[in-house]
Amino acid sequence: NAGVTQTPKFQVLKTGQSMTLQCAQDMNHEYMSWYRQDPGMGLRLIHYSVGAGITDQGEVPNGYNVSRSTTEDFPLRLLSAAPSQTSVYFCASSYSPTEAFFGQGTRLTVV
Amino acid sequence: AQSVTQLDSQVPVFEEAPVELRCNYSSSVSVYLFWYVQYPNQGLQLLLKYLSGSTLVKGINGFEAEFNKSQTSFHLRKPSVHISDTAEYFCAVRRTDSWGKFQFGAGTQVVVTP
Numbered sequence: 001n002a003g004v005t006q007t008p009k010f011q012v013l014k015t016g017q018s019m020t021l022q023c024a025q026d027m028n029h030e031y032m033s034w035y036r037q038d039p040g041m042g043l044r045l046i047h048y049s050v051g052a053g054i055t056d057q058g059e060v061p062n063g064y065n066v067s068r069s070t071t072e073d074f075p076l077r078l079l080s081a082a083p084s085q086t087s088v089y090f091c092a093s094s095y096s097p098t099e100a101f102f103g104q105g106t107r108l109t110v111v
Numbered sequence: 112a113q114s115v116t117q118l119d120s121q122v123p124v125f126e127e128a129p130v131e132l133r134c135n136y137s138s139s140v141s142v143y144l145f146w147y148v149q150y151p152n153q154g155l156q157l158l159l160k161y162l163s164g165s166t167l168v169k170g171i172n173g174f175e176a177e178f179n180k181s182q183t184s185f186h187l188r189k190p191s192v193h194i195s196d197t198a199e200y201f202c203a204v205r206r207t208d209s210w211g212k213f214q215f216g217a218g219t220q221v222v223v224t225p
Contacts, residue, residue, distance in 0.1 A: 031210040040120065042201060042215035043155075050210060058212055090155065092213075097205050098143055098162055100213065104154040 003027065006091050006103035013081040013110045021076040021106050023091030029101075031094040032074040036060065036087040037105075043090060049074055081110045113138040113204050117216035124192055124223055132187040132219045134202030142204040144185040145213070146176055149199045158200070161185060172196070197223045 007022045025032065033048035035058075045058030049068040063085060065077040074093075078085060091103040118133040136144070144161040159170025166178040176187045185202060202216040 033212065035213075035215075040217050042115075042117075042217045043203075043213070044215075045212040048212060094210055097207055097210055098160065100145075100157075100205075102147075102155040 004091055004093050004101050004103040006089075006106050008106060009104065010107050011109070013078070013108065015081060015083060015110060017081050018077070018079050019081065021078075021089055021091075021108070023074045023076065023103060024072050025074075025091075025093040025101070026072065027093060027095070027101065028071060029093035029095045030071065032068070033058070033092050033094075034064070034066065034074070034076045035090045035092065036085075037090060038087050046076065046089075078108075081108075083110045086110045113140075113142060113206070113214040115202050115204055115214050115216040117200075117202050117219050119219050120217065121220045121222065124221065126194055126223055126225050127191050129188065129190050130192050130196075130221060132200050132202075132221070134185045134187065134216060136183050136185065136202070136204050136214075138183075138204060138206075141207045143207055144176075144178060145203045145205065146170065146174070146185070146187050147201045147203060149201065149218075151198070155201070158187070192221070192223050194223050194225065196221060 004025045030051045034046040035043040037043045047066040049055045089106045094100045116135045124130045146158040147155040159168045161178045169175045199218045203213045
């Protein structure tokens with residue numbers, strides 16, 4: 001049981017490049033979400049999904065796209081990276097409001 | 112909407128001394144309360160959570176927290192810290208009636224020195 005797996009762990013992008021942060025869970029959880037962590041701001045919700053085919057915006061969605069074609073995967077796409085997107089990104093999955101499982105994070109630097 | 116305020120951004124503490132991390136929250140609906148720890152360059156690990164019942168919650172690594180409904184607080188304590196407790200600690204709330212988002216506080220950096 002791998003839990004929540006995020007890839008890559010580290011990434012450096014140039015401004016304007018695109019990339020996809022991968023998130024996969026093997027617990028059959030319906031709810032998945034993406035957060036970004038910035039110093040002094042805690043974690044802020046980017047996008048979330050309550051099941052395959054259903055996604056919605058969180059607190060800071062601009063510059064990010066998501067899709068949920070399967071229960072297991074919830075990729076986060078940066079279409080045109082900007083330095084303001086330098087952050088640590090966490091994916092999480094849940095089966096109830098009382099539980100959440102977080103991935104190990106992806107550290108992204110945009111230069 | 113919910114909000115979480117962690118009252119200290121950084122807490123220096125000597126090894127074997129007690130520590131308290133303060134968390135206040137506001138919410139118009141019923142919420143669950145959580146404390147997470149993040150060790151350097153690691154992901155988030157659940158320390159403890161309050162769902163219902165006894166207001167004193169015990170977690171891993173000797174941590175405990177007390178839920179105070181009247182003061183809308185959920186302070187985290189440890190009677191004697193170790194060097195290995197150096198980490199960032201996050202308080203978070205989540206609505207009880209949905210799979211809604213976590214609302215996190217800004218975090219408290221605990222630095223334990225010998």
